Amino acid sequence: MATASATEAAPNRLRSSMLGARLREAGWGYGFALVPFAVFGIFFVYPFGYAIYISFFHWGILGKQAGAAGTYNYSKVLHDHIFHIALRNIAEYTIAVVPLEMALGLGLALLINQKIRGRNFFRSGFYFPSIASSVAITVIALYFLSPTGPFNTFFGFSTDGFGDANTVGWSIVGLNAWTTSGTVMIFYLAGLQAIPEDVYEAAALDGARAWRTFWKITFPLLRPTHFFCLVVFGIGALKLFDQSYIVSGGTGGPNYATTTPILYIYRQAFGSYDFGVAAAAGVIFLGVILVLTVGQWFTLGRQEAG
Amino acid sequence: MLQTVAAAESPIPGRGRSAIARKVLLYVLVTVVALVFFIPFVYTISTSFKTIPDSVNVTLIPHPWTTAAWHDIWKNYDFKLYFRNSFFLCAVIVACNIFLGGLGGYAFARLRFPGRDLLFLLVLATIMVPDQLRLIPIYVMLVNWHLVANFSGYIFMNLVTATNLFFMRQYFLTIPKDFEEAAKLDGAGHFKTFWRVMLPLALPAIGALTILQFQGTWNDFFWPLILFQGRTNLYTVQLGLANLRFEYTTLWPQIAAGSIIAIVPILVIFLALQRFFVSGAVSAGVKG
Numbered sequence: 001m002a003t004a005s006a007t008e009a010a011p012n013r014l015r016s017s018m019l020g021a022r023l024r025e026a027g028w029g030y031g032f033a034l035v036p037f038a039v040f041g042i043f044f045v046y047p048f049g050y051a052i053y054i055s056f057f058h059w060g061i062l063g064k065q066a067g068a069a070g071t072y073n074y075s076k077v078l079h080d081h082i083f084h085i086a087l088r089n090i091a092e093y094t095i096a097v098v099p100l101e102m103a104l105g106l107g108l109a110l111l112i113n114q115k116i117r118g119r120n121f122f123r124s125g126f127y128f129p130s131i132a133s134s135v136a137i138t139v140i141a142l143y144f145l146s147p148t149g150p151f152n153t154f155f156g157f158s159t160d161g162f163g164d165a166n167t168v169g170w171s172i173v174g175l176n177a178w179t180t181s182g183t184v185m186i187f188y189l190a191g192l193q194a195i196p197e198d199v200y201e202a203a204a205l206d207g208a209r210a211w212r213t214f215w216k217i218t219f220p221l222l223r224p225t226h227f228f229c230l231v232v233f234g235i236g237a238l239k240l241f242d243q244s245y246i247v248s249g250g251t252g253g254p255n256y257a258t259t260t261p262i263l264y265i266y267r268q269a270f271g272s273y274d275f276g277v278a279a280a281a282g283v284i285f286l287g288v289i290l291v292l293t294v295g296q297w298f299t300l301g302r303q304e305a306g
Numbered sequence: 307m308l309q310t311v312a313a314a315e316s317p318i319p320g321r322g323r324s325a326i327a328r329k330v331l332l333y334v335l336v337t338v339v340a341l342v343f344f345i346p347f348v349y350t351i352s353t354s355f356k357t358i359p360d361s362v363n364v365t366l367i368p369h370p371w372t373t374a375a376w377h378d379i380w381k382n383y384d385f386k387l388y389f390r391n392s393f394f395l396c397a398v399i400v401a402c403n404i405f406l407g408g409l410g411g412y413a414f415a416r417l418r419f420p421g422r423d424l425l426f427l428l429v430l431a432t433i434m435v436p437d438q439l440r441l442i443p444i445y446v447m448l449v450n451w452h453l454v455a456n457f458s459g460y461i462f463m464n465l466v467t468a469t470n471l472f473f474m475r476q477y478f479l480t481i482p483k484d485f486e487e488a489a490k491l492d493g494a495g496h497f498k499t500f501w502r503v504m505l506p507l508a509l510p511a512i513g514a515l516t517i518l519q520f521q522g523t524w525n526d527f528f529w530p531l532i533l534f535q536g537r538t539n540l541y542t543v544q545l546g547l548a549n550l551r552f553e554y555t556t557l558w559p560q561i562a563a564g565s566i567i568a569i570v571p572i573l574v575i576f577l578a579l580q581r582f583f584v585s586g587a588v589s590a591g592v593k594g
Contacts, residue, residue: 134527150364
């Protein structure tokens with residue numbers, strides 16, 4: 001009967017149908033990932049190369065101009081004193097804002113970590129400014145600190161924190177330390193909760209006071225969080241744009257005091273319509289960020305290990 | 307934690323009063339900090355109901371009380387249109403990210419195909435490409451392709467992000483395989499298994515993705531500025547607010563009302579679903 005041939009053919013058919021299922025599965029896999037891959041290819045991978053390409057041409061509002069520019073755009077950026085100011089501004093800003101937002105965030109986390117009523121309410125309240133629109137927050141700060149705004153009227157001052165070239169940097173530092181501290185707080189809360197309870201019990205048995213316990217135990221044990229925040233918020237700070245754009249109306253003024261590297265790139269592209277120079281500045285700034293990131297990982301990472 | 311220290315101290319004579327003092331100090335401190343955080347928002351709400359001359363007064367209660375600024379901003383300064391634009395972009399981009407992020411995430415979590423792990427690393431690598439480098443090439447590309455006179459360019463570049471794909475993949479990995487095997491036995495194909503079985507099971511992940519992507523798109527200022535500046539019919543709330551401030555520097559009641567419009571949708575979502583925000587922030591941080 002047919003049974004004999006059927007049992008003989010079965011392993012073969014099974015194998016071929018399994019191979020077919022495998023192929024079909026792979027086909028569906030590629031199919032599912034196709035659109036995401038197209039998006040990543042067109043809007044992430046390709047622009048990466050295209051930016052470098054543009055940076056080697058004279059590229060204006062009408063597109064690429066004839067003839068290669070060589071390293072002209074790069075030397076133009078590197079010799080532009082406004083770019084130097086932008087780099088100095090962002091260095092000063094980062095050095096000022098990161099420790100401040102970490103200190104504030106840690107302070108908030110320590111407060112929230114106590115047994116107090118309404119803990120969740122306070123936690124949400126402190127966190128909210130960091131997820132609210134940066135434009136709205138900046139505009140509110142501009143209003144609140146304007147020469148005729150509530151702050152000055154209340155204290156009888158007439159300072160123009162966001163209008164004066166000497167103070168505008170500090171005003172943005174204060175503003176962003178305030179908004180970002182909520183996010184930092186979330187990370188420190190996670191860090192605090194990861195510290196085992198018995199460490200504190202041991203300290204209490206030794207009669208250590210709260211202040212001493214903090215500096216000798218809590219602070220050192222939070223080291224992974226310190227490290228993490230330093231890297232993440234340090235790199236975040238280098239990308240300052242929204243606040244300086246809103247404060248200066250997109251000019252980077254007064255007297256270039258709010259010009260950050262990204263605002264510089266923006267102004268080269270949409271102020272001077274020099275896309276070649278803007279792309280070169282983007283490549284240079286990416287290089288700076290990469291060097292700093294790698295440097296940070298090496299120095300801090302080594303401390304972390306030792 | 308620290309309170310354990312206090313609790314352990316209290317049996318010692320003379321420490322009881324200091325524990326109470328500590329508690330009082332704590333509440334004073336947390337209240338003061340909360341006031342510093344909330345006062346600017348309270349003033350903004352108050353100012354939005356003031357008249358222009360009254361807006362420079364430090365008084366908290368508007369005198370006279372008026373909703374003129376709200377009418378003005380909604381009708382005359384086109385915030386109605388900006389609000390609609392922002393919502394439209396958020397809805398489309400969130401929907402696309404759920405579908406495509408889910409599809410791609412499912413493929414990387416469950417389907418076997420050659421080169422999968424290498425391709426996945428490539429996806430993760432795109433998270434590292436910073437916006438300041440993409441700014442010029444993407445603008446040039448979208449102009450060349452005639453995609454900046456409407457929303458299509460902005461939507462295309464935000465169809466799906468690597469972060470969302472990664473997020474969905476991680477969630478799919480936690481779902482037991484039994485569900486898919488049951489679906490296969492019922493004769494469901496790969497797409498049907500994804501669409502009918504896996505995507506509904508990933509609802510918590512979809513919830514978190516929706517909130518985080520909505521927030522990202524709603525608050526986005528950088529790309530709308532690059533792509534829509536000068537085309538007022540395309541303005542989002544953020545772009546409209548920034549331009550309102552540039553053009554009418556001291557129109558404080560209107561600017562305050564605009565700021566509230568820019569903040570409130572996120573506030574509503576945050577209050578309703580805040581646990582997603584916190585877990586999202588932590589996991590997003592761990593990834594980065």
